[in-house]
Amino acid sequence: MWFWQKYTSPWSLSQAGILGMNKRNHSYISRYNPRRLYPLVDDKLKTKRIALDAGVTVPELIGTIREQHDVTRITALVKDWPGFCIKPARGSGGKRILIIRRHVQGRFTKSIGGILDMTAVRRHLSNILAGLFTLSGTPDAAFIEDLIELDSRFAGYSHEGIPDLRI
Numbered sequence: 001m002w003f004w005q006k007y008t009s010p011w012s013l014s015q016a017g018i019l020g021m022n023k024r025n026h027s028y029i030s031r032y033n034p035r036r037l038y039p040l041v042d043d044k045l046k047t048k049r050i051a052l053d054a055g056v057t058v059p060e061l062i063g064t065i066r067e068q069h070d071v072t073r074i075t076a077l078v079k080d081w082p083g084f085c086i087k088p089a090r091g092s093g094g095k096r097i098l099i100i101r102r103h104v105q106g107r108f109t110k111s112i113g114g115i116l117d118m119t120a121v122r123r124h125l126s127n128i129l130a131g132l133f134t135l136s137g138t139p140d141a142a143f144i145e146d147l148i149e150l151d152s153r154f155a156g157y158s159h160e161g162i163p164d165l166r167i
Contacts, residue, residue, distance in 0.1 A: 042090055043089050043090055044087060044088075044089050044090070044091075044143070045064065045089045045141060045143055048061060048143075059145040059146045059147075059148050060145065060146040061143060061144075061145055062077055062078065062081055062084055062143075062144040062145060062146060063077040063143070063144045064141060064142070064143045064144075065125055065128075065129070065141065065142045065143070065144075066129070066141045066142075067129070068126060068129055071122045071125045071126055071129070072122070074086075074118075074121060074122065074125060074144070075106075075118065077144055078100075078103065078144060081144075081146065081147075082102050082103075082147075083099075083100060083101050083102055083146075083147035084100055084144050084145065084146060084147050085097055085098060085099045085100065085144070085145050085147055086098040086100075086121070086124060086125065086128070086142055086143075086144050087142065087143055087144075087145065088128040088133040088134065088140050088141075088142060089140055089141040089142070089143055090134045090135075090136075090138075090140050090141075091128075091133045091134065091140075092134075092135055095133055096124075096127075096128070096132075096133040098110070098121070098124050099111035099112075099147065100116075100121075100147070101147070106118045108120075108121055125142050128140055128141075128142040129141070129142060148162055150162050
């Protein structure tokens with residue numbers, strides 16, 4: 001029997017010691033972390049640098065796009081990477097992460113199916129820079145990371161994306 005078949009309700013998960021996001025946010029993050037440190041973890045690029053400095057293994061950073069005129073660099077940045085993901089630095093909940101499984105001649109195959117052209121990828125980057133995916137609506141940066149593949153042993157733990165651990 002797989003883990004998720006045994007623990008199918010929030011109560012069962014809680015009894016097994018699994019911490020849900022609401023409990024995590026309320027009882028642990030806000031309780032034990034000084035508010036002055038939030039800007040460090042609210043920016044995924046800053047968090048990545050802190051993790052790297054501490055020797056934590058993280059997906060390889062392919063590149064960063066901070067200005068609109070740099071959006072055209074995406075072609076050169078990903079040319080040697082078969083799969084990658086584009087993330088807003090200050091996005092939340094995994095929203096608007098663009099996961100590309102492969103790309104050939106300006107056609108990008110998304111992880112959830114469908115194909116984007118270069119114009120759509122650049123538009124996504126521009127939307128990130130404009131702050132459309134931040135909670136505050138303020139300008140943001142985009143970063144491109146190596147694609148992580150889900151190990152089959154973790155299938156079923158997450159509705160979308162790859163389940164992760166928070167420290």
